[in-house]
Amino acid sequence: MSSSIQQLKGSIPPLITPFRNSEIDLESYARLVNFQVEHGSHGILVNGTTSEPSTLTVEERNRLIDTAMETVAGRVPVVAATGSQSLAETKLLTDHAVTAGVDALLIVTPYYIKPPQRGLIEYYLEVTAPHEVPWMIYHIPGRTAVAVTLDTVAELRDRSPQFVGMKHAVNDLGFVSECLARVGRDFRIFVGLEELSFPMMAVGACGLMNAVGNLQPKPLSQLCEAVWRNDLADGIDIHQRLLEINKAVFFDTNPIPIKYMMKRLGIILENEHRLPMMPAQAELEVRLDHVLEKAGLLN
Secondary structure (H helix, E strand, O other): OOHHHHOOOEEOOEOOOOEEOOEEOHHHHHHHHHHHHHOOOOOEEEOOHHHOHHHOOHHHHHHHHHHHHHHHOOOOOEEEEOOOOOHHHHHHHHHHHHHHOOOEEEEEOOOOOOOOHHHHHHHHHHHHOOOOOOEEEEEOHHHHOOOOOHHHHHHHHHHOOOEEEEEEOOOOHHHHHHHHHHHOOOOEEEEOOHHHHHHHHHOOOOEEOOHHHHOOHHHHHHHHHHHHOOOHHHHHHHHHHHHHHHHHOOOOOOOHHHHHHHHHOOOOOOOOOOOOOOOOOHHHHHHHHHHHHHOOOOO
């Protein structure tokens, strides 16, 4: 395994997109990138689900990539989520990310279409064949309405030398063990569901791509490092401390709760969204305030 692929591990949070008057606030975005690097994240993920990418244009998603690359300046790996429901759009996003110099690509299964597995295989190969950059599947059937089978993962592993892993946002621990047994333990599986962070890493996942990392970067990186040094007691302790915040991410559609909590803690100025997404309602704000207070994050 190349050194660049070995660096793809640990906590790589999917950053939110800050908006101001419906426009992307790139200055605030650069601050969020620095916030992640300075608080110990092992990398950053640009244009993941938490960034509300389906509300962004191709040009806006590309600008976020450029801002992230300029701000990171080689300090940590940058993973670019370049998937769309459109093959043509995915190619445009992928080409730009590769040209910008990202360390890896994360490509979501095309949503809404519900393609057959053979279609998924050819889709991924069509997008990634022109490039030498490592790429991963973003497996989130709750959003895309299509799941990836182990047979599909194995065939892609055989046919694409650059296929190195996946973000697994499914409540299925068994899949991780079966996948690693089938395609090799060097396959990079990132946890995409907050509450499964510790247990999924304990059975072989290499890291986390969790929205809650926008809020609490350091504990997530510490959780990864505890697993790496086989300190299960510390890992369990961190897991329990994060439990209420991890659950709060799903009190409403992601990233509605995350953006509110980030505003409440002063990480962003406004929890603005683009339609059809909406900010947290008053009753949700009260509920999230209680979570933050219980976690000791609010005075």
